[in-house]
Amino acid sequence: MSNEDITLTAGDAEATVQPGNGGRIGGLRVGGLELLRQGERFGCFPMVPWCxxxxxxxxxxxxxxxxxxxxxxxxxxxxxxxxxxxSTARVSAGEAVITYDLVEPWPYPGRVTQVVALTEDALTLSMSVETYESSFPAQIGWHPWFHRNLGGEDVRLDFEPAWQEERGADHLPTGHRVDPKPGPWDDCFGMPGGVDVTLTWPGQLQLSVTSPEEWVVVYDEQESAVCVEPQTGPPDGLNTRPRLVTPLEPLEATTTWTWRRA
Structure with missing residues (x-):
């Protein structure tokens, strides 16, 4: 099938999936409000085979x-x-399945499948990495660019991480865990019970980003957007906490964004 944009609708929610632009979610509108920063490098892109x-x-x-x-x-x-x-594998009113075959410069053959499912009050993204040949380390994550401001007050972030990965001068975790520090952040946090971050645009919308994974990077150093990135391991995790994809066991992850209007 083609890799043209796909529009999913449910109630007053509309999501645009862009297979031809890196498998990203190009937009998410709720009641006419666009939640994601627009532009070919923005929206919400999949981070795979590393984060x-x-x-x-x-x-x-x-x-x-x-x-x-x-x-x-x-x-x-x-x-x-x-x-x-x-590539687009299949589409229904509220769901799209897209695939990507890993190629050079990535040294291992494999296939990534992403399922995008929209309901009236939630968007669920699921991804898997499979191999039929040699095993290899990999990571899965998502990098959404949420608008900092939807026309009212700036968004508020609420989350309670168990720790923050200490960040070195090279922007990578040092291997030490520290108590969470105040922002602004370009930092990785540990949430062993699963990622759970709430974004509140006062008077407009509240959105929760959840995932069974225990790692989340929060990036809010840019003026126009805030990023909340659930992932299967920390930055440089291919070296420090590799998760193996094997012919018998794919790597799988999921995240759900749930919202309610103010």
């Missing part, structure tokens, strides 16, 4: 060291799938 930065773009798999392109020098950032064209 955040890989130190110096290098990761080890057993005895082999692989070098990824330094697209955020001196590091490699956010995976390769957001730069590729995905």
């Amino acid at each position: 955040g930065r890989i130190r110096d773009g290098r990761f080890r798999d057993g005895a082999v060291v692989h070098q990824m392109p330094l697209n955020s020098p001196p590091h490699a950032i956010h995976g390769t799938a957001r730069d590729g064209a995905w």
